[in-house]
Amino acid sequence: MKVSVCLASYNGGDWIKRQIDSILNQEFKYHSNVDLELIISDDGSTDNSLKEISQNKR
Numbered sequence: 128m129k130v131s132v133c134l135a136s137y138n139g140g141d142w143i144k145r146q147i148d149s150i151l152n153q154e155f156k157y158h159s160n161v162d163l164e165l166i167i168s169d170d171g172s173t174d175n176s177l178k179e180i181s182q183n184k185r
Contacts, residue, residue: 131164140175147183 132150136143150165167180 128160129162129164131166133166133168135168135170136172136176136180137170138172138174138176140172140179143176143179144183147180 134146134150139146147165147167151163169176169180
């Protein structure tokens with residue numbers, strides 16, 4: 128089963144790492160038949176959002 132999660136971002140650099148970690152650490156990750164896809168869309172942030180997102184590649 129594939130699970131896709133979409134996360135919208137705009138100047139959320141202070142919170143984006145915690146949001147990504149929270150999504151990736153949900154219970155379904157423990158089920159071997161789940162393929163998790165995280166899609167992040169940023170709407171032109173002018174803070175450190177893009178840096179935080181790119182540093183959290185897994």
